[in-house]
Amino acid sequence: MDLDRLRSFVVLAEERHFGRAAERLRIAQPALSRQLQVLEREAGTPLVLRSTRSFELTEAGDLLVERARQLLDAVGRTEQDLRLLAQGRMGTSSVGFVGTATYDLLPRVARLAHTELPGLDLHVHGELLAPALVQGLLDRTYDVAVTRPVDPGRGVRTTLLRRERLVAVLPTHHRLAGRERLTLPELAEETFVMHPSARASSLTEVVLAACSDAGFTPPGVVEVSETSTLVVSVAAGLGVAVVPQPVRTLSLEGVRYVSLRGAPTIDLCVAVRADDARPATRRVVELIGRSVAQRR
Amino acid sequence: MDLDRLRSFVVLAEERHFGRAAERLRIAQPALSRQLQVLEREAGTPLVLRSTRSFELTEAGDLLVERARQLLDAVGRTEQDLRLLAQGRMGTSSVGFVGTATYDLLPRVARLAHTELPGLDLHVHGELLAPALVQGLLDRTYDVAVTRPVDPGRGVRTTLLRRERLVAVLPTHHRLAGRERLTLPELAEETFVMHPSARASSLTEVVLAACSDAGFTPPGVVEVSETSTLVVSVAAGLGVAVVPQPVRTLSLEGVRYVSLRGAPTIDLCVAVRADDARPATRRVVELIGRSVAQRR
DNA sequence: TAAAAATACTCCATAGGTATTTTAT
DNA sequence: ATAAAATACCTATGGAGTATTTTTA
Numbered sequence: 001m002d003l004d005r006l007r008s009f010v011v012l013a014e015e016r017h018f019g020r021a022a023e024r025l026r027i028a029q030p031a032l033s034r035q036l037q038v039l040e041r042e043a044g045t046p047l048v049l050r051s052t053r054s055f056e057l058t059e060a061g062d063l064l065v066e067r068a069r070q071l072l073d074a075v076g077r078t079e080q081d082l083r084l085l086a087q088g089r090m091g092t093s094s095v096g097f098v099g100t101a102t103y104d105l106l107p108r109v110a111r112l113a114h115t116e117l118p119g120l121d122l123h124v125h126g127e128l129l130a131p132a133l134v135q136g137l138l139d140r141t142y143d144v145a146v147t148r149p150v151d152p153g154r155g156v157r158t159t160l161l162r163r164e165r166l167v168a169v170l171p172t173h174h175r176l177a178g179r180e181r182l183t184l185p186e187l188a189e190e191t192f193v194m195h196p197s198a199r200a201s202s203l204t205e206v207v208l209a210a211c212s213d214a215g216f217t218p219p220g221v222v223e224v225s226e227t228s229t230l231v232v233s234v235a236a237g238l239g240v241a242v243v244p245q246p247v248r249t250l251s252l253e254g255v256r257y258v259s260l261r262g263a264p265t266i267d268l269c270v271a272v273r274a275d276d277a278r279p280a281t282r283r284v285v286e287l288i289g290r291s292v293a294q295r296r
Numbered sequence: 297m298d299l300d301r302l303r304s305f306v307v308l309a310e311e312r313h314f315g316r317a318a319e320r321l322r323i324a325q326p327a328l329s330r331q332l333q334v335l336e337r338e339a340g341t342p343l344v345l346r347s348t349r350s351f352e353l354t355e356a357g358d359l360l361v362e363r364a365r366q367l368l369d370a371v372g373r374t375e376q377d378l379r380l381l382a383q384g385r386m387g388t389s390s391v392g393f394v395g396t397a398t399y400d401l402l403p404r405v406a407r408l409a410h411t412e413l414p415g416l417d418l419h420v421h422g423e424l425l426a427p428a429l430v431q432g433l434l435d436r437t438y439d440v441a442v443t444r445p446v447d448p449g450r451g452v453r454t455t456l457l458r459r460e461r462l463v464a465v466l467p468t469h470h471r472l473a474g475r476e477r478l479t480l481p482e483l484a485e486e487t488f489v490m491h492p493s494a495r496a497s498s499l500t501e502v503v504l505a506a507c508s509d510a511g512f513t514p515p516g517v518v519e520v521s522e523t524s525t526l527v528v529s530v531a532a533g534l535g536v537a538v539v540p541q542p543v544r545t546l547s548l549e550g551v552r553y554v555s556l557r558g559a560p561t562i563d564l565c566v567a568v569r570a571d572d573a574r575p576a577t578r579r580v581v582e583l584i585g586r587s588v589a590q591r592r
Numbered sequence: 593t594a595a596a597a598a599t600a601c602t603c604c605a606t607a608g609g610t611a612t613t614t615t616a617t
Numbered sequence: 618a619t620a621a622a623a624t625a626c627c628t629a630t631g632g633a634g635t636a637t638t639t640t641t642a
Binding site: 001002003042043044045046049058059060063064067068070071074075078079081082083085086087091277278279280 | 299338355359360364366367375379382387573576
Binding site for chain 2: 594595596597598599
């Protein structure tokens, strides 16, 4: 049984006339006659009782029209679903965000995906650390990671999303909180609130390296886990912090963000499994790129 | 989308190996490779991640295998149903029996149809008169009529089933009831139980004609509608009757059937609409033919 | 290096087109 | 007599086969 012939048969049953049906099918009338003959040979019974002035479907013809419609519908739906899948507009994708991107990028990505890829079942996870993200990518917990640069070669493909300038976070009552900008050495005597270095926070590494470059080591350090907690801790007066600029979206009572002159930067990347060619993954990566470009 | 390619794809997904799948499909390996390439081009996305030593379906591939199985199943069922319909093993057929065939042929036909054509929805109707049957055929109340000969040319096609000898029906206590056989003139003085002549019973016509040929007219006539009532009436002593031999299957307390020497005969036919080419009709006619041949 | 898939090339079957015949009203 | 379907005949495209190359584990 051939789908094209079934299509022809359905049109023929609708038109009840070989000439008109052939015209609609954009084939010549004899071709349609032959198609029906083939169908009837396959069915083993006439499907249409036809003469020059009459046209009637047999029982078998009735049955076949109905079934053909159902079949062709099912084929159409399958083709449609394949197309959606091929465009990454259907399926599932799990995205993990490194801590500092959780409050800035994650909601934008979620919103954009909701409107642009309604068929995609997108799972987002925030407040993660770079090593956990890489591990999560490899063990398929995540399909996409918005993370700090990772050493390549471990089956992960990485693209730079943006370069983030670091800014200081000070309690409102801090003596430097009114300043337009300051330099890292001015914070040499402060207690720093940071992510635990044991848990391999890229941000902590970069900040400590920057301090070291600036000629000092923070005299005191308070360790907290999440970025949100970090900002809250500064508000509570536990110390100061240095975070990437986009964390500013997390504006909090009792906290001031102050630019750092000659500030170091930290890169934000999107990473995927090197062997992942899923359209959904491509689509999500592309959408994350646009979320980053999106100025707001 | 082509059904043959879908078939190939399902087999390929099962075998997970082009060579083996091609073998099962009885085509060469390159042909299968190309079929998959066409499918992937149509789908717009890879369906199989393949290398010399590995084979893995993509999401789209998974989807397509599942859908393809469903589609091919549906196609198979449709082909099967068409085949059944073509063989008259599926569908509906309505059969009407003339009165005297009701107790003899009708049950045999019903039983045979039940075992041989279980898919056919057979409706049987008994105790009918020839004119009603012809009318019923034409207005599509019946598809097949087991009836007396009808004048042709009215859109009805008729085939002789058998020639039935007429026999006498006598009450057990009748003076002639003990005889092996008798002749029609011996019944010249009897009251006859018959179907109403007004309702155009072929049997009544034949019997009256036979009496007339034998040189007498029944002095008294009792009219009853059904064959069963007719036999019951004889048992009740209302008179004698002349019926086709097969009515003997209707054996009743108080009744004796006696052969008639040189008895007239009456033909039993099967009739269908001349334009009815339905396989179910053909099948039922054929089955009725065999029911008649069936000696029991 | 060996097994497996992909490509190159040839051939044929099938589906379509045009011209014409047959058929039924 | 005429409209419509069927047939005859030709052509071309697509799918299959064989031989071969490319790839990767």
